[in-house]
Amino acid sequence: ECEVSGAAEVDGLKSMGSWLRGHGHLSTAEAARVVRTGRALQHLPGMTAAFAAGAVTAEQAGLIARVTEPEQLARAAEQGVDLGAVDTVLTDIARERPHADTATAVHHYLDRLDADGPEPDPTEGRRLVIARHADGSITGRFDLDAVGGERLQAALEAVQAGRCAGDERTRAQQLADALVQLADNALASGQLPTLRGHKPQVIVKIGIGDLAGPQVGRGAAETGFGATISAARARWIACDGAVTRIVMGPDGVPLDVGRSVRLVPPHLRRAAEVRDGGCVFAGCGAPTHWCDVHHLIAWINGGETSLDNAALLCERHHTKVHHGFRVERQPDGRWRTWRPDGTEILIGPQRTGPPLTTAA
Incomplete structure (x- = not known):
C-alpha cells in the first residue's frame, strides 16, 4: 500500500525498497523480498491466506511471487490463463512439498507461459x-x-598461469x-572510467602518527568504502601510493578557498569524502563515488566554496535539496534532513503512541 501510494517519495526516496533499507534497516535482499511478496499478495488470495496462517514460508511466498511480475501477468492474460487455478496449485505445492518442489513448479509454469517466445538475452x-x-x-x-x-x-x-611449483594455496x-x-x-x-572527475583509486584515511609510527595499530585506518584496517596494512598500501595530507586548519591544505572558486577543487572534495563517508541525506547509503559536493548556501547567494559549506549528496538527493528538502550538519557532526513542509525525516522505528507500561 505504501508503494502504490508513493509514500517513499514523502521522505525523498525513490522506492519502497530503498525506504526499507534506509529507514527500516533491512538488508538489500530482505527489502527486495518484502516488496516483491507484497506486490504478489493482491493477485494471489490463496497464497495470501496460507502465508498469513503460517502454512507457507516467506521464502516460498517470495518465490511464488515471480508469477505476478508485470510481464508474466501480461502473458497470462494474453493466453487466458486462470491465475486463480495457478494460485491454488502453487500454494498447495508450497504447503505440502519441500521448497525445491515449489521452485521447480514455479520455473515449469514460467517456461510453459513463454514456450514460444524468443530466446532471452543471456546477459x-x-x-x-x-x-x-x-x-x-x-x-x-x-x-x-x-x-x-x-x-x-x-x-x-x-x-595465475605463472604460479610456481611450490604454491601450496x-x-x-x-x-x-x-x-x-x-x-x-x-x-x-589508468584506463577505467573516471568517478566524479577522479580516476578510481584505493583510498585509505589514517592519522599521521599512526602512519609514521612502527606499531600495528589495529583499527587505526579506514578505507574509502568504509572498511577498518590496521595502521600496518595502511603503511603497506602507502608503499606504492600517493600520500595526500589533509589538515582541518590553517597550517595545511587551504580547505576554505573563499569566493574566488565556485567549482569544488579535488582537495576539498577529498576532505568532504573523509568527513561525510557518503550521501548525508537521511536514509541514503550511497557511497562517496556516487556523490556530488553540494553548497549548503548556494554560491550565487554568497555561499563559500569551503568544507563548512559543503555536503556530499548523491545525484537523486542533490536534486531533492534543490527542490525543497534541506540538510544541515549539527555541531556534533551529525546530519539532519527536513522535508519541504518543515518536518524532519527520522530514521528507524518511531513509537508515536503512549509509553509502554508494565503491570506491577
Whole structure:
C-alpha cells in the first residue's frame, strides 16, 4: 500500500525498497523480498491466506511471487490463463512439498507461459551481489551466462598461469588472489572510467602518527568504502601510493578557498569524502563515488566554496535539496534532513503512541 501510494517519495526516496533499507534497516535482499511478496499478495488470495496462517514460508511466498511480475501477468492474460487455478496449485505445492518442489513448479509454469517466445538475452541474467561485513571483509555471489563465465575463467586462469611449483594455496585461494590481481591491473592501467572527475583509486584515511609510527595499530585506518584496517596494512598500501595530507586548519591544505572558486577543487572534495563517508541525506547509503559536493548556501547567494559549506549528496538527493528538502550538519557532526513542509525525516522505528507500561 505504501508503494502504490508513493509514500517513499514523502521522505525523498525513490522506492519502497530503498525506504526499507534506509529507514527500516533491512538488508538489500530482505527489502527486495518484502516488496516483491507484497506486490504478489493482491493477485494471489490463496497464497495470501496460507502465508498469513503460517502454512507457507516467506521464502516460498517470495518465490511464488515471480508469477505476478508485470510481464508474466501480461502473458497470462494474453493466453487466458486462470491465475486463480495457478494460485491454488502453487500454494498447495508450497504447503505440502519441500521448497525445491515449489521452485521447480514455479520455473515449469514460467517456461510453459513463454514456450514460444524468443530466446532471452543471456546477459540479462547476470548478477553480482557484494556484502561487506563489520571487519571490512566482503563476501558475495554472482550469476553469469555461459559466455560471460567463460571470459571470467579465461582471465583468472591467465593471471595465475605463472604460479610456481611450490604454491601450496588451495584452488579457491588461487582464484581469489587472481580476482584481486585483475582489479589491481585494471586500476593501475589508468584506463577505467573516471568517478566524479577522479580516476578510481584505493583510498585509505589514517592519522599521521599512526602512519609514521612502527606499531600495528589495529583499527587505526579506514578505507574509502568504509572498511577498518590496521595502521600496518595502511603503511603497506602507502608503499606504492600517493600520500595526500589533509589538515582541518590553517597550517595545511587551504580547505576554505573563499569566493574566488565556485567549482569544488579535488582537495576539498577529498576532505568532504573523509568527513561525510557518503550521501548525508537521511536514509541514503550511497557511497562517496556516487556523490556530488553540494553548497549548503548556494554560491550565487554568497555561499563559500569551503568544507563548512559543503555536503556530499548523491545525484537523486542533490536534486531533492534543490527542490525543497534541506540538510544541515549539527555541531556534533551529525546530519539532519527536513522535508519541504518543515518536518524532519527520522530514521528507524518511531513509537508515536503512549509509553509502554508494565503491570506491577
